[in-house]
Each structure stands twice: as structure tokens, then as C-alpha cells.
Amino acid sequence: MGKLPLEGVRVTTLTVVWAGPFAEMLLADWGAEVIRVESLQRFANSTRGYLPRPSPAYVKAAAVLAAYPNDEAGERPWNRCALFNFHARNKLSCSMDLTRVEGKELFKRLIAKSDVFFENNASGVVDRLGIGYPVLKEINPGLVMVSLPGYGATGPYKSFHGFGYHQEAFTGHTWLRGYPDLDPSNTSVAVHADAAAGANTAYAVMLALIQRRRTGKGQFVDLAQTEVAISHQSDSVLDYTMNGRARGSIGNRHYSAAPCGVYRCQGEDEWVAITVNDDREWAGFCRALSPSTGSTEWTGAERFSSSIGRWNNQDELDKLVEDWTRQRSNYEVMYALQDQGVPAGPVINNQAAFDDPQLKARGQFEETHQEECGTHLTPGLLWRAKNTPNHIRLPAVRLGEHNKYVHKDIIGISDEEYARLEKEGHIGVDLAPHLK
């Protein structure tokens, strides 16, 4: 014990944006040696930032999720962007130029010593680079390879691309999650598709590794991010296939529970979420509002006494609930309702999360120190294992940080060759100067 489960598993990747990188993180967190292969000549948009070398004005205006430490891009912006750094812990990075012959050769030598390779470029990209599965399996028959483009390896849209939120739209999710009374331009983007595809990719890798233990053979896995995203909305798929009903959005409401919503609380832009599923929870809700008698003038009303009555009168109910929540802080409402067995919780923002008592008690945020960014709290592991205590081991990886290890120790090139490849721009820690 004490060893991490995936120690000894080497995973090489060629990933962009988030879906692939999330799969890397999930495997790296549990001990896999994850090697990101990155290019110095090409800047993959929305991966290590939105721009290679953003201006100070751009940095100041950047979305919080793409923030830089102290809103300064620094000497090497690609090592400092939150967009990348939050998932980049526990990984290794090396550089190669896969558009040149030498780069492809280095890559193939790395694949020969890897257990797993995955990539989430548009379908066809790795084939055009000459490093598709048919080539790689000749080099390493035990290789597990996952390709996870937006639309999969086959079908009329196989070469189509898009970011997570375009796939959300395509797969029906955007239509299901807007304000019921406003058009979808008000919905704002979400990228659940990235999270779903990342977790499924890591799972596919584990299944293929388990299979390989028995057969000694690797395999290719075709994962379409859109198909995973659809799976996560199966209830709406089934309502269409079984009942012919193409659901629209019900916002924060529920198909049977009421009240179910987010309600304003004391303070500026503070909210609490409440769901009352059944009569027992409604009784708890009533007790929370009036601990002594168990009902107030309105909670005791006949029209709210049954599930159907509450559901049919939810416009009125929502207003009454909010009259009560407005006078309290969101955490106060949570404690009052949870005390009575009613599901409730604050709408926590990216600042308040760091003060949440549960996350604090369980140490969900871990302090990490990255040389070019300093010391910060980072969201930690997704689960705990009793016999395998585990924490973030390495901070967000810098571009090319492990070039020596990967090129010399794994691939096995000589010092002279290393120096030559450095000179020729394959190996390095800086993006090419022409990338602005």
C-alpha cells in the first residue's frame, strides 16, 4: 500500500482545450505517467490560454476562467493561464514538431514505450500527420488508443469540429437549460460535454487496459463527445422516443417537485436553491418556517397541502418562498431547511467556495506552488480512497518542462542529438516568436 494504482502506466497524449486534458488529469491524479506532447510552432487555441502572447489590455479583460496571476501575462503566458493550469497538475510536458519528419520519428519512439495514447483533435488530424492508429499499432501492438473528436471516427459529420458549447447546442442540451421565457441567446454557454467526455475517455482507457491484461492486445476506441453528452440527457431522449415529446426548458424547476427553484437571499446577488420533493419534505419546510406551530399563514394553505397542489400553484409559491429567503443569508436558509430534512444549498460562487465549511473540512482545495505563478489553492482530487491516501503531487506543468526526461530517458536520444533538436526548434520551453 502507499503506491498509487496507476503507477507504471504511461499515457502519451496530444490534446487541446478541455475534454482530453480532463481525461489526462483523472489518470494522472491516480498515478499514471501522463506525457503531454506539445508544439512550439503551433498555438492550440483555448488550451494554454486564448492567445500566445496577450496584451496587458487583453489580460485585464480576460474572463476569470482565463485569468493570469495578478492579471499579468508574464514572460511565458502559456505557463500562467488559469484556463490550463487548473487541470495541468500531476502531468509531464515535452515538445516536438509533428509536422516535420524528425518530430514524427520522436513521437513514434515515444509511442513504442507507451501503454496508452489519446487525442481530441478533429477527426483525421492525426491520420494526416501520419500517426493514426494503423501506423501506431504496428509500432506498438499493445497500445490502447482513444480518439475523442466531437462527432466520432465515422459518420457524415466525422470531420466536423466545435468547442464544447457548440456540441451542447447540437446534442440538445442548450435547448433544455435556458430561461423558459427568454430566447436561448440569454442562456450563456456551458461545457458539460467536456467534463462528460473526459471522464468517459479515462474510463475507456481503464477498460482497455483491463482487457489488455488478459489478452496482451491493445485496441482503438472511438469516442464521439456528442454521443457521451447525449447519454447525460437520456431522460429527455426517452421522453421523445417514448412519448414524442421534444422537451423545452423548465429552467430551475422540476417535472414533479415543487417548490423547486433558486431564490434571492440577503446580500447582493446571493441565492439559495431549494427542492421539496414530497409531502414529508414539505412538512419539514413548514416546520423550518415556523418551528413552534409547524405552519404559517401561507404554508398551511390548503392549495399547498398536496404535491399536485404545490406544483400547480408554483408561481405563487415561488414568490412566497422568496419573501422568506430574502430576509436571510443563503447559508442560513440551508442550515434551517437541512435541519428539517429539506434539500437546500447556497448558489456558491468561485470566491465563496473557498470558505465553504464542507470543502474546508474535507480539504478539497490543496495548496500548490508553481514556479512561474506562485502559491495558490487548487481544486483537488475528485474522490478519496481509504487505502490509498492521495494528494496533488506536481503543480501545473510548464511547456516543455520534462523535455530532458522524455527525450533522453524514455526515447533515448543522445546529448548531441538533443542539442541539435533544441537548435532546430523541436525541443524547447518557449513558443516560437512568430506566435503572437
Place this chain on the structure above:
Amino acid sequence: MFEQALSGVKVIDLTHHISGPYCTKMLADYGAEVVKVERPGCGDGARNMGPFMKDGPHPEKSGMFAYLNTNKQGITLDLKSQTGKAILLRLIESADMLVENFSPRVMPSLGLTYERLKEINPRLVMASISNFGQTGPYRDFKASELVLNAMGTEMYSRGISTREPLKLGGNAVQFQAGAVAALATTIAYWQALEGGYGDHLDISIFETQISTIDLRGGSLLGYQYSGRVATRKEPGTNRGYPNDVYMCSDGYAQIGHHALEFFPRVLKMLGHPEELSDPAMGTEAGQMDDDLKGIFEAYFIPWCLERTKLEIFLLGQAANLPVGPINTMEDVTKDPHFEAREFFVDVEHPAMGTVRMPGAPFRMGDNPWKLRWPAPLLGQHNEEVLGPLGYAKEDLVKLREAGVI
């Protein structure tokens, strides 16, 4: 013999509702032998969750249950009875995994702690999925899909500033927790195979949200970096163009991305119209200029209104521009791409008839996702599962009369 990745892997499934069953579905669909244990009489609460076949509420006609429990064997056991517990322990002796998503106080109250279970099966992987985790001040708190969205931090910045924050559609958070749990369970199983010892996994849905990728991970670290709070967007804010939802002749499409490199592709899609020939539009300053945006939209909005969302999707893709038509589930289930890939599968269910549902989330070359049988009717496999433990038919009758099964 091992025709699927998890063929021969034995899973005891003490889950209900969504997150736990989705986890064990992912195991079962790739070959694991999953025995789902339900409460005698009523079974998994998901049997009462809509949508129902032909809108007819019935415990054997829930579409959700039918989707979440494919390829599982179903038995009923009263875990509060001594006999029920003894049967469960016998099943656990030879199991590889046990997955449960009771409230954290339940398993200890039944005497089914990991400490006890590992004594009878040291290689057992036990996965406990809960709303907030097995420890901490919220351990016993209740949650709902909405509450989990709210506490997961991303919801706060979803929607517009003048309105309330918006949750994700359906039950996305619980599905995601189920997928993460399936991964966690197989990683621990790998450890049992390689290292010879099992583990107890504590999977908090709350934490699978806090530490996930999407807009939240970056925003949490972004707060640490900049001290800024991620808020909901102001309606009408210019975030570059086109980078929004646009109305089409038959609905809406999500068009563009805020990075500069995409503007030339927009012009390519539009066929380089003269009206949009000002080179300033493709610059960082021009993309932030409201007058230029006005000129752009005066051309672009009518252009979109004259075309269907699918036409714009195809034209955009031909120009390498990210576009996503805002599809309904009708569009999705009829889309030619998913038809060509045969993504949706028809399941023959004894009480529901043919049910069309999403198929393989990913396709493995050598050991496919396979639909072996539909979700179990309540207690359907009592005889098959308990028979090999030495319970004859007459014993099952007695167990049934005693309310154990």
C-alpha cells in the same frame, strides 16, 4: 471467454436513483455481471421517475429506470433482516466490486461497514457515492439535482445578470458523478488486480463538481490568481462577433468563438461579402468596436434568418468555423449522423415494448458495448442469483413470505 472488457467481473449493486445506477450501468454495459439489489415491494425509487412509456406511470414502465439499469440482474432483499443481510454477505464474498449510494449513515447502520466487508473479501472494491461525502459537516445533508448544481459553483455564472442563475439541463450533474464513479471503481479494481488489495472509495457528488473541468475549474483558480468573481453576463455585452446565439429560419444556432483566428473563417462562410470588407473587423480592437459590430450584424442577422440552423451548421463546418445548431431532442434522435453511426438502440422490454435509447458512449474495437438484456423487473432474477447459493425454490417461497425477497 472474455468477450467484453469487464466480462467475469462481479459487481454487487446497492444503488438507487441516478448517480449510482448510472455507474453500475457503465460497468454492466461493458460486460460486468451486475447484481442489483432492490428493496422488496417498492424497489429503486427511479422506478417512479418519469418519463414513463406512453405517459403511463407504472413501476415497470419508467424510461429512466429502463435506461439506467440495462444488462443488470435484479434481485430483492430486505437488508434489515438477518437473512437478507446474510445472503448479501454471501454475494459479497465472491464479488469484485460493491457500489452503493445510500445516505452515508445507512451502510454503518446495517452493519455493512468497509471494515467488516474487507474481512470477508480483502480484494473488494467498495465505492460509496453520496451527495457530500462520507465525512464532514454536510455528511447527512440532503440534495437534489438543483442543489448540487447550485453548490458546484458554475451555476452562479450561468445565465444573465438581471436574472437568477441557471442549472444545467436534466440530471447532468448526477450522470457525471456516475461516470466519475465508474472510472474510480475501475481504477481501484486495477489496483486490486495488480496489487492484490481492495479499497473503499468516497465519492462526493459535490466534489466531483468542484473539481471538474468546464467553466468552474478555471474560474476557481482564476479567483486565486486575480481575486475576481465569475458573474453572469450582462445582456448585450460585446464578446467579439459572431460569438453568440443567432436566430435562423427554423430556430437558433450557436455560432462562432471569441478568438480572432476565427473571423477569416466567418468571411469564408459568408462568401466574402463587400459589406464586410473593412479589414478592421478582424482585429482585436475592431472586434470590440460596437459600431463595427453593428455593421457586421446588419449583414449577418438577415443572412442567418434566411437559412435553417442545419444549413448554417453545414456552411460553417465547410469553412472550418465552429457552429452548433440548437437542436431539440427530435432533431437529435433523427439526425443522419447518429443514424449512420447507429447510436440509438432499440431495447425490447417485457413491460414497455420497444424502447429507443442512447447506446454506446464509446466504441471499443475488440470488446464492444453490448445490450445483453433490458433492465430487470423487480426481483426478476431472484431464482437465478439465489439458486447457486443453495436456495431451492421452496426456500424462495419462504423468503418471500417472510418479506426478505
